[in-house]
Each structure stands twice: as C-alpha cells, then as structure tokens.
Amino acid sequence: MIEMLSTPPANLVPFAPDACTAEFWDAAANRRLVVPRCVECLTYRFPPTPVCPRCRSGDTTFDELTGRGSIYTFTIARHAPLPALRGTVPYAIAVIELDDAPGIRIVGNVVGCAVNDIEIDAPVEVSWDDEVGEGALPIPRWRLRTAA
Amino acid sequence: MPDTREERLMSVAESAIVGIGRTQYWKRGESVGHTPLQLVISAIRAALDDAGLGFDDVDGFALYATGFDTALLAQTLGIPNVRFTAALTGGGGGSAGSIGLADAAIRSGQASVVVSFLAVQQPPEARFGSAFANTSKKSQYSYSPSSEKDFILSSALVSPGQAFAMLARRHMHEFGTSREHFAEVAISTRVNAMNRETALMREAMTLDDYFAARMISDPLCLLDFCVESDGAVAVVTTTAERARDLRHRPIPILASAHGGAGSWGQAIGWFGMPDDVFASSGYEPVAKDLFARAGLAASDVDVALLYDHFSPLVLLQLEDFGFCPRGQGGPFVADGNIRFEGGSIPVNTHGGNLSEAYVIGMTHIYEAVEQLRGTAVNQVRDAEVALVSGGPASIPVSALLLGRDS
Numbered sequence: 001m002i003e004m005l006s007t008p009p010a011n012l013v014p015f016a017p018d019a020c021t022a023e024f025w026d027a028a029a030n031r032r033l034v035v036p037r038c039v040e041c042l043t044y045r046f047p048p049t050p051v052c053p054r055c056r057s058g059d060t061t062f063d064e065l066t067g068r069g070s071i072y073t074f075t076i077a078r079h080a081p082l083p084a085l086r087g088t089v090p091y092a093i094a095v096i097e098l099d100d101a102p103g104i105r106i107v108g109n110v111v112g113c114a115v116n117d118i119e120i121d122a123p124v125e126v127s128w129d130d131e132v133g134e135g136a137l138p139i140p141r142w143r144l145r146t147a148a
Numbered sequence: 149m150p151d152t153r154e155e156r157l158m159s160v161a162e163s164a165i166v167g168i169g170r171t172q173y174w175k176r177g178e179s180v181g182h183t184p185l186q187l188v189i190s191a192i193r194a195a196l197d198d199a200g201l202g203f204d205d206v207d208g209f210a211l212y213a214t215g216f217d218t219a220l221l222a223q224t225l226g227i228p229n230v231r232f233t234a235a236l237t238g239g240g241g242g243s244a245g246s247i248g249l250a251d252a253a254i255r256s257g258q259a260s261v262v263v264s265f266l267a268v269q270q271p272p273e274a275r276f277g278s279a280f281a282n283t284s285k286k287s288q289y290s291y292s293p294s295s296e297k298d299f300i301l302s303s304a305l306v307s308p309g310q311a312f313a314m315l316a317r318r319h320m321h322e323f324g325t326s327r328e329h330f331a332e333v334a335i336s337t338r339v340n341a342m343n344r345e346t347a348l349m350r351e352a353m354t355l356d357d358y359f360a361a362r363m364i365s366d367p368l369c370l371l372d373f374c375v376e377s378d379g380a381v382a383v384v385t386t387t388a389e390r391a392r393d394l395r396h397r398p399i400p401i402l403a404s405a406h407g408g409a410g411s412w413g414q415a416i417g418w419f420g421m422p423d424d425v426f427a428s429s430g431y432e433p434v435a436k437d438l439f440a441r442a443g444l445a446a447s448d449v450d451v452a453l454l455y456d457h458f459s460p461l462v463l464l465q466l467e468d469f470g471f472c473p474r475g476q477g478g479p480f481v482a483d484g485n486i487r488f489e490g491g492s493i494p495v496n497t498h499g500g501n502l503s504e505a506y507v508i509g510m511t512h513i514y515e516a517v518e519q520l521r522g523t524a525v526n527q528v529r530d531a532e533v534a535l536v537s538g539g540p541a542s543i544p545v546s547a548l549l550l551g552r553d554s
Contacts, residue, residue, distance in 0.1 A: 008304030015302065016293035046420060047299045053410065072419075073321070073426075075313035076366035081278040081306050093305045095314055095419045105419050109303045120321045139302045 003115045005076075006088045010129060010136035017137070020048045023062045028138040031128045034062040035101050046104040067126030068145065069098040072105055074118055092118055096142055111141045118144075161400030161551065163254040164391035165247065167201065167384035168517045169194025173348055173505035176270040179378035185224065187267040188216070191382035192225075199384045200395035201261060208232035208259030210250035210385070212242030212266065212508070212538070212546075232259035236406060236544060239417070240308070240457070243509030244538035245546025248404025250385040260387055266510045267380035275376065276506075277307050300417060309373055309458060311416035312540075313365040316460035319427035320367065322475065325463065327367060329478035331358040333459035333495075334371045334502055336487050341499025344525050348375050349503040372459040374501035381510035383517075391553075398553045399520045402533070403442035405434045406546035414542040429461055429540035431468035434547055439470075442549045446470035449549075450531040451519050452486075452493055453512035455539035456500040462486070465537055466495075469547075488526045497526040512536050513548070520552045 017025050024047075027034040037044050038052035039059040051058045074094035080086045092110040110118055111127065124142040132138045171179075171190045179187060196202060203225050209218045210232065218233045232253040236242040243266060250262035270276060293301075305311060319325045334353060341347035353371065361370040391398035412421050412430040425432065439445055446469055454465045463477030471493055472480035480486075486495035498504050498515035505511055516534035518524040524531075531552070538546035 010302065012304055012306070013301050014293045015298045016295050017298060018295040021295040021298065047296050047418065049296075073314045073318040075310050075317060075368075076363075077304070077310055078362070078366060079364040081310070085304060085306075088304065091304060093303050093310055093314070107300055107303050107305060107419055120317070137298060137302055 003090065005111055005113060005115055006091045007111045007129070007141065008085060008088045008091050008109060010139050011133055012082070012084055014135070015137050020050060024048055025137055027062065027064070028128070028140060029132070033065045033067045033126050033140055035065060035098070035104060036060050037063045037101075044101045044104045046106055063101065065098055065100050068100070069096045069124055069142070071095070071110065071118065071120055071122045071124060072097045073120060074110065076115055076118070090115055094118070094142060096124060106140070108140055108142050110144065112143045161388050161402055163251045163385055164388050164398035164400045164553070165383055165517050165550065166386050166391045166394045166396065166398055167195040167197075167199025168382070168514050169196070169198055170381045170514060171379050173346060173377050173379040173507070175348060176275065176376035176378060177272060179269055180271055184267045184269050185220070187269065187378075187380035188221065188265055188382070189225065191265055191267070191380035192263055195263065195382040195384045198395065201384060204228055205261045206263050208250065208253050208262035209234075210246050210253055210262050210264050211235040212246040212264075213238055232262060236546065238542060238544045240508070240541030241539040241543070241545035242406065243455075243546070244513065244536045244548040245404065245406035245544060247383060247385060247401065247513060247548050248406055248546060251401045251404050254385060254387055260390065262385045263382055264385065265380060265382035266508050268507050269378045270376055277309065277376065296414070296417065307365065308416065309368055310365040312458045312461060313368045314419070315416070315427055315464070316458070317367055319460060319464065322427050323478065325460070325478040327359070328355070329463060329481055330367075330372050330459045331355055332481045333456070333462045333486070334358060336481070337456065337496050337500045337502045340488050340497050340526050341503035344499055344504060347499045347504040348377055349499070368458060368460070374457045374506045375503065377505040377507070379505055379507050381507045381514055383510070383513055397521055399517050400551045400553055402444065402549040402551045403438050404546070404548045405438040405441065406538070406544040407434055407437070408543035408545050409433055412543055415540075417542055427464070428474070429464035429468045430543065430545050431465055431537065431540065431547065434545055435469045438547050438549060444533065444549060449493060449533050449535045451497060451516070451528045452495045452535045453498070453516050453537070454495055454535075455509045455512060455537045456496055456502050457506070457539060459502060461540045462495060464540065469535065469537075488528070494528050497524060497528060509538050516548075516550050520550055
C-alpha cells in the first residue's frame with residue numbers, strides 16, 4: 001500500500017505577522033513567492049527582518065521567485081505532538097533551498113506525494129492551498145517536481 | 149599559561165561548586181501535588197545542606213531562562229540580601245551556562261554564595277514536547293506568537309524533536325551516519341542508568357528494542373527522545389577560598405563559556421545556518437573558547453556529560469568538542485568510545501536525559517560533581533576533568549569544565 005502524506009491544518013496556532021513580514025504574506029495571498037533582498041549588497045535573507053545581516057543596511061526589496069527549489073533536509077512526522085494534528089500524520093516537514101535565491105532556506109510541508117518519494121536533493125516547486133481558512137496564513141507548500 | 153596539566157588545573161579556578169541537591173525524579177506530570185516553588189526549595193535546601201551552608205549565606209541567584217521569579221523565592225526563603233540575580237537568555241542551551249553566570253558573579257565580587265537551579269513540571273497542558281506551539285498560560289514553556297515563528301509553526305513544525313530530526317537527517321546524508329549510531333547512544337546511556345535508583349528508565353535496551361520502537365519524527369524513534377520527567381536540581385557555587393572550609397572537596401570551575409555564532413542564531417527556529425555547520429550542534433565556537441580559557445583540550449576530559457535531549461545530538465557534540473573529527477561521530481560511538489566500561493571518553497554515566505531524568509541539563513552538572521568527588525554510581529576511575537554541556541539549541545549554547553581540588 002502506498003502511504004500518502006497529509007497536509008497539516010493552516011490555522012494550527014495564532015499567527016503574528018508584522019510590518020517586516022507583511023509583504024511576504026500579502027504576496028502569498030496572491031500566490032506569489034517573494035523573499036527579502038538587500039538593496040545595498042544584494043544578499044537574500046529569510047525570514048524577513050529589519051536589516052541585512054551581512055552589511056546591516058535596512059534598505060530592502062522583495063524579489064519574486066520562480067518557486068523552484070530542492071529539499072535540503074526533512075522529517076516525516078508520524079506522531080502528532082498536538083491533538084489538532086491527530087488526523088494529519090504522517091506529514092512531511094522540509095527545509096527547502098531555492099533555485100533563484102541562493103543562501104537562504106524556507107521551512108515548509110512537502111505534500112501530494114507518497115512518504116517514500118521524499119529524499120534530500122529532490123527538486124520541488126511551490127504550491128498554494130486552494131483556500132485560506134479563517135485564522136490561517138496563505139502558506140506556501142511544496143510538491144515534488146519531475147525533471148522537465 | 150602553566151606548562152603541566154596539574155598546574156593548569158590548579159591555576160585558573162576562582163570559584164567552586166560546593167553543594168548539589170535535588171528532588172526525586174518523577175515521570176511527567178506526577179509531581180503535580182507539589183508546586184514548582186516547593187520543588188525548587190527542596191532542591192536548594194538539599195544543596196545547601198550538602199555544602200554545609202544555610203539560607204542566610206545565599207546572596208546570589210544565577211539561573212538559566214525559564215523566568216523563575218527570584219523576588220518571590222528570596223521573599224519566601226527570607227534571604228537577607230540579594231546581591232546578584234540574573235538568568236542566561238536562550239531556548240534550551242543554558243543550564244551549564246547558569247553555573248558560568250555564578251562564576252562570573254563570584255569573580256567580579258558581586259556575590260559570594262550563588263545558587264543555580266531548575267525545576268521541571270510537565271502536566272498534560274505543559275509538555276515540553278510541543279513547546280514551539282505551547283501558548284497555554286499554564287505552561288512554563290509558553291511561547292507568544294511572533295512574526296519569525298510564523299514561518300516555522302505554519303508548517304506544523306511544533307516540536308523540538310521534529311526540528312532536531314531534520315539536523316539528524318542532514319548528518320546522515322552528509323556523513324553516512326546511521327540509525328545504528330543513534331541506537332548506540334541510546335543503548336550505552338541506558339546501560340549507565342540500569343544500576344541507578346534515580347533513573348526513570350532502567351530496563352535493558354537491545355538493538356532489536358531500538359528498531360522496534362515506534363517512529364516519532366523520522367528518522368527519530370521513541371528511544372531517541374529523552375524521557376519526559378518532573379523534578380528539580382540546585383547547585384551552590386562559592387569562592388575558591390571559602391570552598392576549602394566546607395563539607396566536601398571543592399569542585400573548581402576551570403572554565404565556562406556560552407554564546408555561539410550569529411549565523412547559528414535561532415538554529416532550529418529558522419534553519420538558515422551555514423551549510424558547513426548545519427549538521428552540527430552549534431558548539432564549535434563555544435568549545436574553542438571553553439578549552440582555551442582552561443588551557444585544556446578534549447583529550448584532557450575524563451568524563452563528558454553531554455546534553456542528550458535527542459540521541460543524534462550527542463554525536464554532533466562529540467564532533468564539535470573535538471573528541472572526533474566532523475562527521476565521524478557515528479563510527480566513533482560504534483567503536484565503543486562513549487561506553488562507561490572501556491570507552492575512551494565515558495559519556496552520560498548517570499543515564500542522561502535519555503534514561504535517568506530530564507531536568508533541562510541540571511542532572512548533568514549534578515553527575516559531574518559526583519564524578520569529581522569520586523562518589524558517582526558509575527565512577528570513572530581517577531576522574532579529574534569533567535565536561536558539561538547545556539544543550540544544542542538556539543544561542544547561547546553553554547558549557548562548563550569542572551576539575552578536582554587535589
């Protein structure tokens with residue numbers, strides 16, 4: 001039997017977006033993946049924070065990415081640490097490296113595939129939930145990408 | 149710097165641990181008949197008795213995070229004059245560092261008898277295992293939502309075990325580390341717990357048991373996780389001079405260090421650490437400082453009490469502290485090096501967080517003191533130098549080198 005991965009609920013805990021992260025979530029609501037980049041030294045950073053950790057400039061732009069990346073590492077959650085996750089296991093949490101924003105990583109769920117299909121270095125692309133429920137954020141998820 | 153190890157051990161310490169105390173250890177939630185304040189006071193009373201000191205002698209508190217109210221404690225205990233009270237910042241790595249903070253208070257002359265302590269009580273609504281998402285006001289580990297955590301919690305990454313599983317997986321990928329290596333940490337630690345009355349997990353563990361355990365967050369199974377327990381531990385530190393007149397042989401603080409690289413930062417709270425240290429414990433810069441301050445090297449350490457919330461992190465610390473090269477933690481333990489019987493560097497002779505009890509690393513300090521007094525249950529022969537780590541986590545991570553007064 002092929003064991004498929006679940007998608008965790010998007011409103012698990014209260015969220016607290018602020019002025020630094022608003023642009024990311026606003027773009028996500030329009031199914032666009034953007035990440036902050038220093039205008040001075042062009043270094044990407046994540047999560048969005050007030051200044052560049054390399055040159056300390058606060059001058060920031062948000063670059064839109066293709067949404068392609070690869071799995072840097074991952075875990076398969078089989079035990080539900082919270083009661084609200086009991087119907088969700090197994091689910092995959094992965095650290096993703098982004099093809100067009102070197103040096104940063106983003107944490108997300110790999111969805112829509114079998115548990116055994118996940119491996120480090122596997123190519124992925126961003127995928128958005130069909131609907132954003134009450135109290136939830138428009139969370140970028142990740143799907144395995146077959147070589148084109 | 150003096151030339152011989154003997155001279156180095158004698159020359160550096162200005163403070164010493166003189167008392168250790170603890171409550172019994174309970175399975176999680178089973179101490180709820182006692183308040184956390186009662187647990188803390190029991191441990192402090194025992195530590196002061198052990199030292200031959202009284203509550204009136206205490207003039208400082210040096211803690212690690214968790215935000216314990218020292219005003220309430222001083223008021224409750226009728227402490228005559230509090231001259232120092234501070235807590236190391238951080239999210240998991242600071243128990244050893246709390247003793248470093250006591251050392252700093254004593255070296256600077258701000259206080260002379262400093263108490264460090266931690267109490268853990270985990271009723272169902274306050275389990276550390278779901279700490280990242282714990283917003284319950286009843287939990288001492290409650291976290292308020294933040295814009296940075298949104299990027300972690302939104303993926304249902306809510307448990308420290310899930311986060312460290314991803315570090316472990318990366319280490320397996322880069323270095324060929326296997327679950328058998330994790331098992332050796334779990335099994336060798338269990339062997340050390342089996343003859344200890346204080347240990348919560350004393351049944352023998354075989355490799356078959358390990359592989360039969362249910363998977364929690366792949367690649368970590370149940371037996372890679374520390375026990376969930378309740379209890380309190382307290383440690384009393386004073387000046388090297390005063391220590392000589394007290395009940396036990398003083399245990400000099402040879403060096404302490406805490407901190408880490410900004411690029412390690414929140415570590416499992418952001419996963420943006422540089423590629424060359426990602427699959428590590430984040431301890432490398434702190435280990436360097438620690439050994440430099442003491443004029444010692446990993447080869448001088450006789451017993452290592454390494455914070456073991458998850459078994460793979462013991463491998464990563466063995467590498468970062470220099471007991472073996474980067475990436476070689478797996479083969480190093482497979483060769484029997486961390487065993488109490490016959491190992492080149494016995495690790496967690498008390499059964500650690502994995503098998504004895506989880507008091508956020510304070511039990512490791514307790515064991516280091518017993519080893520150096522020569523009174524440990526699993527006594528390493530002629531132990532003169534003990535390493536204690538406070539736990540791979542966000543910075544600061546912290547560590548301590550303790551010695552033996554001759």
